[in-house]
Structures are given as structure tokens and as C-alpha cells.
Amino acid sequence: MELLLEPLQYRFFLHGLAVSVLTGSLCGLLGVYIVLRQMSYIGHGLAHAVFGGAVASFLLHLNFYIGAGIWGITAVVLIDKLAARREINTDAAIGIITTASFAVGVALMSRMRRFTQDFEAALFGNVLGVSTTDLVVISLVSVVTGLVLIGLYKPLLFSTFDEHVAQVSGVPTRRVRLLFSCILALVILASMQVLGVTLVAAAVVIPATTARMLTQNFARMLGLSTALGGITAALGMYLSYHLDIASGASIVLLAALIFVGVLAWRELSTGAFALRRKI
Amino acid sequence: MPAPILALDQVTVAYGHQPLWQDLSFYIAPGQFVALVGPTGGGKSTLLKTILGLLPCTSGTVDLRPRVSVGYVPQRESISWEFPVTVEQVVRMGRYRHTHWWPWASREDRRQTLALLERLGLAPYANRQINELSGGQQQRVFLARALIAKPQLLLLDEPTAGVDMKTQHDILHLLRELNGEGITILLTTHDLNTIASHVPWVMCFNRGIVAQGPPAVVLTPATLRQTYDADMTVVTQDGMTFIANRSLIHRHADARNGRDLSRRRAADGTAS
Numbered sequence: 018m019e020l021l022l023e024p025l026q027y028r029f030f031l032h033g034l035a036v037s038v039l040t041g042s043l044c045g046l047l048g049v050y051i052v053l054r055q056m057s058y059i060g061h062g063l064a065h066a067v068f069g070g071a072v073a074s075f076l077l078h079l080n081f082y083i084g085a086g087i088w089g090i091t092a093v094v095l096i097d098k099l100a101a102r103r104e105i106n107t108d109a110a111i112g113i114i115t116t117a118s119f120a121v122g123v124a125l126m127s128r129m130r131r132f133t134q135d136f137e138a139a140l141f142g143n144v145l146g147v148s149t150t151d152l153v154v155i156s157l158v159s160v161v162t163g164l165v166l167i168g169l170y171k172p173l174l175f176s177t178f179d180e181h182v183a184q185v186s187g188v189p190t191r192r193v194r195l196l197f198s199c200i201l202a203l204v205i206l207a208s209m210q211v212l213g214v215t216l217v218a219a220a221v222v223i224p225a226t227t228a229r230m231l232t233q234n235f236a237r238m239l240g241l242s243t244a245l246g247g248i249t250a251a252l253g254m255y256l257s258y259h260l261d262i263a264s265g266a267s268i269v270l271l272a273a274l275i276f277v278g279v280l281a282w283r284e285l286s287t288g289a290f291a292l293r294r295k296i
Numbered sequence: 297m298p299a300p301i302l303a304l305d306q307v308t309v310a311y312g313h314q315p316l317w318q319d320l321s322f323y324i325a326p327g328q329f330v331a332l333v334g335p336t337g338g339g340k341s342t343l344l345k346t347i348l349g350l351l352p353c354t355s356g357t358v359d360l361r362p363r364v365s366v367g368y369v370p371q372r373e374s375i376s377w378e379f380p381v382t383v384e385q386v387v388r389m390g391r392y393r394h395t396h397w398w399p400w401a402s403r404e405d406r407r408q409t410l411a412l413l414e415r416l417g418l419a420p421y422a423n424r425q426i427n428e429l430s431g432g433q434q435q436r437v438f439l440a441r442a443l444i445a446k447p448q449l450l451l452l453d454e455p456t457a458g459v460d461m462k463t464q465h466d467i468l469h470l471l472r473e474l475n476g477e478g479i480t481i482l483l484t485t486h487d488l489n490t491i492a493s494h495v496p497w498v499m500c501f502n503r504g505i506v507a508q509g510p511p512a513v514v515l516t517p518a519t520l521r522q523t524y525d526a527d528m529t530v531v532t533q534d535g536m537t538f539i540a541n542r543s544l545i546h547r548h549a550d551a552r553n554g555r556d557l558s559r560r561r562a563a564d565g566t567a568s
Contacts (some may be wrong), residue, residue: 052377104312170399175389179375185348185368186445187393232427235380 024258030262032152033144033211033264038276039155039248041220041268043162045246047201048225049239053177058108059198061218062115064205065226066092068214069122069141082154082206089202092118097195142213142265144257155207160201169193174235211250218263223272227279249275300450301326301364301480302347308340309346316342317503319356324482326361326448329475331491332484334501335524340484343501344451345389347482360449367447369438371454377427382438383408384422390441402423409522412440416470432463439467443474450474452483456490468494488515488528511537 024030043062051060067089074084092114099110165223166173175183176190184190201221201285253268260267300323305322316339317421324330334339345351347358348368362368368388387409388401395405413419416436421429426437435455442450455471456464467488486490492511493499500506500523502516507519507542515537522543531538 055376167399170396171389171392171395171397174381175392178379178381178386178389179370181345181348181350181370182368182373182441183368183392184350186390229380233380234382235385238380275333 020259021255029145029147030071030254030258032147034251034254036147036151036155036207037144037211037264037268038210038247038252039159041203041250041253042243042247043204043225044208044212044217044220045160045224045228045242045244046166046239047197047204048221048223048246049228049235049242050173050177050197051201051221052225052229056107057199057218057222058063060112060203060205060221062091063198064209064214065119066115067202067206068139069118069120070211072122072125076129082150085206085209086203088118089206090199093195093198093202097191097198101191113173121268129282136235140210140214141263142209142216142268144211144254146230147210151207151210158203162204162267165196165200166233169196173197202278205259211264212268213263213265216269219269220250220265220272222234223269223276227272227276230283245272245275299329299361300324300359301361302482303359304347305357305359306518307346308356309342309351310355315354319367321356321467322499322505322508324480327475327478328497329450329472329481329495330483330497330499331495332499332501333488333491333523334506335488336486338502338523340501341453344368344453344482344484347451361536364449365445365447367442367445367450369442369450369452369455372431372434372438372458374453377429377434379426381426382423383426383429384413385419386426386437387413387418387440387444390444390480393445408444412444416440416443432459432466434567435459435463435467436470437447439470447479449480449482452481454486456485456487462492465494487538488520489537492539493560515539 025034028038048060051161052055066101066149067085070085070088071081073079073088074081077084095114096107096110099105099106099114121288174189175186176188176193180190205217208220212220224245225238225242227245228238232238232241249272250268253271254264256262256267256271303323305321308318309320311315320343332343334340342351346353347360348366349358384406388395388405391405391408395402401409410419410422413422416439418433418436418440421433426434429437439452439455442452450471452471455467461465464487471481471483472494483495492515496510497508498514499508499510500519502523502525506523507514512532515530517528517530520526520530520539526541529540532538
């Protein structure tokens with residue numbers, strides 16, 4: 018019990034815990050659509066794109082959230098415009114825009130060596146840096162994401178399942194996709210402090226994939242993936258505190274461990290079922 | 297003559313600089329039941345997607361009669377059947393234009409969905425996951441999703457592909473019934489034999505219209521050779537038309553003859 022209560026006396030841990038649970042849940046929620054669309058690469062790409070914006074806004078003395086937010090949404094719009102061309106696939110568009118965006122950040126960072134330390138947190142996650150502003154921003158992002166996903170539930174489900182028929186049936190598929198990507202960029206931006214650029218993608222993909230193995234029901238998959246994201250983030254924060262490792266790494270490793278556990282359980286139960294049938 | 301429900305005028309579609317077809321013009325009258333037949337790669341599916349506005353045309357116009365609602369049944373392989381949704385949920389998606397925005401289904405959504413599932417013989421499967429269904433049932437789920445929006449024009453891409461002969465007949469009988477209720481139908485297919493006996497109007501298509509008309513008039517060895525670039529045999533018996541690919545028969549026969557010849561040579565001790 019002391020293991021659970023002791024870290025709570027620190028303000029930085031409470032902030033970090035609240036932010037990580039919110040971001041973990043949001044990543045889990047959005048991850049369902051990303052996994053079902055087979056577009057896991059977009060989470061990885063957008064995190065890198067947002068990093069470019071974070072470095073640029075630091076150099077220009079802009080607020081991190083405003084600078085990196087505008088940068089991330091511009092990247093989403095450019096991906097959409099590029100992918101609309103018939104000869105360029107969506108994954109290629111994501112690869113070009115987000116990697117170029119990341120390269121801008123790396124170039125700026127390498128030119129101003131003194132900033133390198135400051136951006137280590139953005140790359141790998143550092144819970145010590147979570148401020149009250151971060152908490153307010155992530156709470157706002159959570160409310161906006163919740164409202165947008167409730168409002169877009171039907172068109173998003175339809176276009177995730179069958180984009181062409183959704184379009185013929187009147188769903189503004191391109192606008193829905195664009196809005197979803199903007200929300201994803203905002204969630205990634207808000208998650209960077211805790212998870213870091215390099216690990217956000219895993220927080221998006223792993224809970225949803227684990228949830229997919231546990232249920233065949235779409236609504237239940239949404240709930241399960243959100244819960245898994247939130248719970249692994251909270252437990253990961255404790256691991257990070259007690260083992261003194263980066264918060265992003267502990268959250269993702271825990272999520273991966275749960276995934277492996279569920280996979281093993283599924284394998285064993287289907288194996289046992291097959292054996293019972295044989296007997 | 298009533299105004300066409302669908303008219304294409306001088307439509308050209310190209311991939312890059314390579315036109316798939318040029319200046320295609322045709323129309324479909326309300327109440328028609330048309331089968332589009334032709335070889336793979338001839339542009340049948342692309343034509344359906346162009347009509348639906350899913351693919352742009354390089355030049356020309358596609359005119360749908362104003363306020364006509366269109367239903368689309370894509371190829372079965374176009375989606376992942378492992379997606380975690382039930383039969384009822386998939387069919388309900390088709391009511392997008394006719395329902396409210398909030399996430400859950402209304403009583404009217406449920407009533408209409410269940411009535412349609414009942415009609416298509418899918419009611420017992422309403423709460424089943426879509427990956428638990430047979431090919432024919434999956435095809436009917438797609439059809440139900442299109443029908444629930446009460447379309448006046450129904451476009452189907454290979455609705456009889458990958459299902460057994462009995463299911464093919466069932467699907468075409470159902471489409472005939474729907475056509476009888478006033479729905480205009482345009483479908484693509486590879487299966488000439490089923491079409492010959494079920495669909496009243498055939499359009500032979502290979503990067504352009506080769507011929508169109510009733511099956512008895514259009515499905516001739518000469519037209520089929522022009523469409524498929526292969527020799528076909530057309531036999532009519534008891535008012536039914538049967539079509540076989542003669543080049544395939546020859547190839548099998550040649551192969552068999554070749555095997556016979558090798559065996560004989562081996563028995564004789566002669567080198568092959």
C-alpha cells in the first residue's frame with residue numbers, strides 16, 4: 018500500500034499521474050480507429066512531425082502548445098492534400114511530411130547544441146516537467162476529443178469500416194478523416210511530455226490491439242482500449258517512480274507486457290480448445 | 297421514352313496519361329436491369345466507381361437524374377471481414393442519411409433493419425459477427441446495407457463472385473424481384489451463364505462498349521470474341537443459353553493429348 022501512497026505526496030507525481038492517465042486513455046481510444054484502419058504508422062509519423070514544431074516554437078519563443086499545435090495540424094492538412102493525389106499513397110504522404118518535419122527539428126537542434134538537453138524530455142518523456150498548464154491543456158484536449166468522437170461516432174465508424182460505401186451514402190469521408198487526424202495531432206502533442214515522441218505511437222497501437230484480441234464488439238473495444246490505456250499509464254507511472262526509469266518507457270513496456278500476456282492466454286485457450294475437441 | 301436515370305456523355309477515364317477508355321457515352325432508363333460483362337482489367341469496376349463519383353473522369357459528364365438515391369454494393373473483398381461489428385450494425389450504417397447523429401440506434405433504425413434482415417433471410421444472424429457468415433450471407437448483408445437507404449438506382453460490383461451456384465441463382469432472383477419493384481439495377485459480373493438466364497439486358501464492356509442488348513442478341517461467339525479476345529461456344533437449349541470458353545477446352549485437350557503422347561513415347565522407349 019505504501020508503494021501506492023508514498024509517491025502521491027509529491028505534487029509533480031500527482032500532476033504526472035493525472036496527465037498520463039488522461040493521455041493514456043485518449044491514445045487508447047483513438048488507437049481503436051487507427052488499428053482498425055490499419056494505419057498504425059500515422060501515430061508514429063505525427064509524433065515526429067510535432068517534435069519539429071516543438072523545436073521551432075522554442076527557438077521562435079512561441080508557446081510550445083500553440084507553435085507545435087499549429088505545426089502538427091499543418092502537417093495533417095499537407096498529408097491530406099498530398100494523399101488526395103492518385104499517384105501518392107497515404108502512407109507515402111505520411112512518411113514524406115512527418116519525416117521532413119522531424120528533420121527540421123533535428124537540424125535546428127544540432128545547430129543550437131545548447132538546446133539538446135531540453136528536448137531529451139520531448140523525445141523520451143519526462144514526468145518531472147509536467148506543469149499545471151500541461152494539466153489544463155490535456156484536460157481541454159480530453160473534453161474536445163470526447164465531444165468530437167461522440168459527434169462523429171456514426172460517420173467515423175462507417176468510414177473506418179468501408180470508406181467508399183460511406184462516401185456514396187453521404188458521409189463526408191475526407192472531412193471526417195481530416196478532423197480525426199487533427200484530434201490525433203492534438204492528443205499526441207499533449208502526450209509528448211509524459212510519453213515522448215519516440216513512444217507515443219506504441220501507446221496508441223498497443224492497447225487497441227490488446228483490446229481487439231479480447232472482444233469482437235466495437236463499442237466494447239472502444240471502452241476496453243481506453244481503460245487499458247489509462248490503467249497501464251497509471252501503473253507505468255508508479256514503475257517509473259520506483260525503478261527510476263523514463264515514464265514513457267515504463268508505460269509502453271507495461272502495455273507490451275499486458276499484450277504478450279493476453280496473446281499467450283489466447284494461444285493457450287485456443288490450443289486447449291483444439292485439444293479438447295480432438296479428445 | 298422516360299428521361300434516363302443515368303447518362304454518361306463522352307466520358308474519358310485515364311490512369312496518369314494512359315486512358316482506360318475514351319469518349320464513353322451510354323444511358324440507363326429507369327427500371328432497367330443491366331449486366332456489365334467483360335474481362336478482368338477491362339474497366340468494369342472503374343466504370344462503377346466513376347459513376348459513383350469515387351474516381352474522377354478526365355473529361356465528359358456523368359449525369360444522374362436529380363434527387364435519385366443510389367445504392368452501392370462493392371466487391372466482397374473490398375473490406376476486412378474481421379472488423380468487430382455485427383450484421384445488424386453493418387446494415388444500420390446504410391441509414392446514415394435517414395437517422396440522427398447521436399451514437400446509438402433509434403427505434404426506427406432497429407425496426408427497419410430487422411424488417412429488411414427478415415426479408416433477406418438474415419434475421420437469425422442479426423447479432424452474429426460478420427466474419428461468422430458464409431460468402432453468400434456476406435453478400436446479402438452488403439445488399440441489405442444498400443437497400444435500407446431505399447435506393448432507386450442500385451450498382452453492384454461482382455455480386456455473384458465467390459459464391460456457389462445455388463447462391464448465385466438466389467442473389468439474381470432477389471435482384472430480379474427488386475427490379476420488379478422498380479429499382480434500376482446495374483451490375484458487373486464474370487459469370488456469363490448465370491447472366492444469360494437471369495438478366496434482360498447485357499452490356500459487353502472492354503475499355504468501351506463492344507455491344508449491348510438482350511442476352512440472346514448480344515451473347516454471340518463474334519461479340520464474345522471481340523469482348524474477351526477468346527473463342528466462346530454458345531449453345532441454346534430449351535430456351536436457355538450456355539456459354540463455354542473454347543480456348544480453355546482446347547488447352548485442356550491439348551494438355552491431355554500431350555500427356556498421352558509422352559506416356560506413349562515413354563512406353564515405346566522414344567525420347568520426348
